Amino acid sequence: MTASTAPQDAVRRRSAARRLLRDPQAVITASVLLLIVVLGLLAPVLTSHDPNHASLDHIDAGAGTDGYPLGGDRSGRDIWARLLHSINTSTVSALIGASIALVIGVSAGLVGGYHDRLRSLTEWVFSLVMTFPGLLLLIVLMPLTGGDFRTTMAIFGVLLSPGVYRITRNQVLGVKNELFVDAARVSGLSDRRILVRHVLPAVRGPVIIATAFLCGSSIGVQSGLAFLGVGPATTPSFGAMISEGFHNLYLSPLQFVWPSLVLGALTSCLVLFGNALRDALEGSRRRPAGIPAPKAPAATGAAPAGLLAVEDLTIAYPTPSGELKEVVSGVSLVLEPGETLGLVGESGSGKTQTAFAVLGVLPSEAVVVRGSIRLDGRELLGLKESELRGLRGRAIAYVPQEPMSNLDPSFTVGAQLVEGVRAASGASRGEARRRVLALLERVGIPDPERAFRSRPHEISGGMAQRVLIAGAVACRPALLIADEPTTALDVTVQAEILDLLRDLREEMDMAVLLVTHDFGVVADVCDRVAVMRTGEIVETGTAEKIFGGAEHDYTRMLLDSILDENTVRGDAPVAADEPLGRTTTW
Numbered sequence: 001m002t003a004s005t006a007p008q009d010a011v012r013r014r015s016a017a018r019r020l021l022r023d024p025q026a027v028i029t030a031s032v033l034l035l036i037v038v039l040g041l042l043a044p045v046l047t048s049h050d051p052n053h054a055s056l057d058h059i060d061a062g063a064g065t066d067g068y069p070l071g072g073d074r075s076g077r078d079i080w081a082r083l084l085h086s087i088n089t090s091t092v093s094a095l096i097g098a099s100i101a102l103v104i105g106v107s108a109g110l111v112g113g114y115h116d117r118l119r120s121l122t123e124w125v126f127s128l129v130m131t132f133p134g135l136l137l138l139i140v141l142m143p144l145t146g147g148d149f150r151t152t153m154a155i156f157g158v159l160l161s162p163g164v165y166r167i168t169r170n171q172v173l174g175v176k177n178e179l180f181v182d183a184a185r186v187s188g189l190s191d192r193r194i195l196v197r198h199v200l201p202a203v204r205g206p207v208i209i210a211t212a213f214l215c216g217s218s219i220g221v222q223s224g225l226a227f228l229g230v231g232p233a234t235t236p237s238f239g240a241m242i243s244e245g246f247h248n249l250y251l252s253p254l255q256f257v258w259p260s261l262v263l264g265a266l267t268s269c270l271v272l273f274g275n276a277l278r279d280a281l282e283g284s285r286r287r288p289a290g291i292p293a294p295k296a297p298a299a300t301g302a303a304p305a306g307l308l309a310v311e312d313l314t315i316a317y318p319t320p321s322g323e324l325k326e327v328v329s330g331v332s333l334v335l336e337p338g339e340t341l342g343l344v345g346e347s348g349s350g351k352t353q354t355a356f357a358v359l360g361v362l363p364s365e366a367v368v369v370r371g372s373i374r375l376d377g378r379e380l381l382g383l384k385e386s387e388l389r390g391l392r393g394r395a396i397a398y399v400p401q402e403p404m405s406n407l408d409p410s411f412t413v414g415a416q417l418v419e420g421v422r423a424a425s426g427a428s429r430g431e432a433r434r435r436v437l438a439l440l441e442r443v444g445i446p447d448p449e450r451a452f453r454s455r456p457h458e459i460s461g462g463m464a465q466r467v468l469i470a471g472a473v474a475c476r477p478a479l480l481i482a483d484e485p486t487t488a489l490d491v492t493v494q495a496e497i498l499d500l501l502r503d504l505r506e507e508m509d510m511a512v513l514l515v516t517h518d519f520g521v522v523a524d525v526c527d528r529v530a531v532m533r534t535g536e537i538v539e540t541g542t543a544e545k546i547f548g549g550a551e552h553d554y555t556r557m558l559l560d561s562i563l564d565e566n567t568v569r570g571d572a573p574v575a576a577d578e579p580l581g582r583t584t585t586w
């Protein structure tokens, strides 16, 4: 396993580096940081003055004075030399603070996250460290540290370590039960080896990102302490320079500007570089360069009729190498008012992605490469989020797969439905409540008042799905998208929910796009069927045609496997002497 993941890791690393190099924010900030650090390293070459050497002739000397390119400060010291040496103080502070925080935080986070027994100890220790008032402690400890900024930064590193510990511990808790860690455990690897080889790579990204912020914090605190005059005056520091420049602000404002400028550039570039690094390591959320906005489908004459017309819809996701992988390819569908279309296919065939595209809720990293989605003639692709929000709940409604996890446990059922009805229709609270109670009764909930007052955990799964259906149809949408609406329910409840959907569709003349992998459900309620396989529609037709004589091998294979597995359901339990395929005949 390790051998097989190593090349993938290398590819991932290469692509993250490539993304970083292509990101102007990363390139600019890294260049500025590099320039500043190199200037500091070249201090002995770039200036011959000691940063603490005071020359009475150069007190408040102006910029450009011979040998003093940025002038002298109010003690006659070379500002250029002090600036260069201050860079080194800041770099050393960042290195010490960040590395101490990383060593302590990452090691303890790995151990505490991985070993349940040790976690209470590490939690206790780091909670204790967090209670220390950081800056105050650094000042109080000055007599002990002798004011040496390196020792101060080492203590500051300890104070920063709880943040790193928490990041690491959370990451470890997230991966320690993954199958690949279990596999490493059962293959006999020691805990230390598992941690280093399998767990550490998972925490690497967030920790690298945090490092930029740790460096920025260390530089900020060192400068802050020097600004307050804590520590020896002989240590060149931006804080001390800013403090002195502050006193001379009216006489010679540039003495204040130079250190502020370099300190500002240093810390802001660190933070911005940290952000760019995060984007590169976690995968860019932006549209990759060169990827076009959705192209309209090739003109085929008249636009397809129907309430919902999806044409040539193609959805892709960026891969770690930066290329796009299509998960939905050239899907075309038409749905008439009052019609139920079953979108059928195996897991991963792209049904949900198609439905999400219609709802306008694809994840931000999804790229709609081309296509068109028209609702009642109006193009939905390219609409603003606010415009889509205006359609959702009113023109298009959605019934999800997991009713329980789609209800907020903190609120009563009634409160959630009233909120939805008010948001979609602008009705008053009283009016919305009346409508919700009527809807609850309509969807077959026996005691609507009681259900209204109940919290989600007090109702059954079937009832929760009825509640969600009530919420979805509250504003009489033209199109209802139901994504596996019965999968999480037991068989008898499934039948009732499908009956309810069928009745509501007829009553409200709604079109229903039913996403399912279950041909039994299709047989129950669908007028037409579209069969999806690996992102493409391989066959469409009326339910009679599909069940009576499917043309595509894949459709036949799906039907055969379902019949083989005896999973077709009917409205009533199938009688012993009834042929299994009863629900498949029309």
Ligand SMILES: Nc1ncnc2c1ncn2[C@@H]1O[C@H](COP(=O)(O)OP(=O)(O)OP(=O)(O)O)[C@@H](O)[C@H]1O
Binding pocket: 317, 327, 345, 346, 347, 348, 349, 350, 351, 352, 353, 354, 363, 365, 517
């Ligand atoms: N955020 C994402 N990033 C990358 N790929 C994704 C993402 N979301 C979905 N996919 C991929 O898109 C493909 C289609 O997924 P989709 O959820 O539409 O399948 P489905 O047919 O609805 O299956 P299921 O019934 O299991 O939900 C899958 O291969 C999935 O891995």
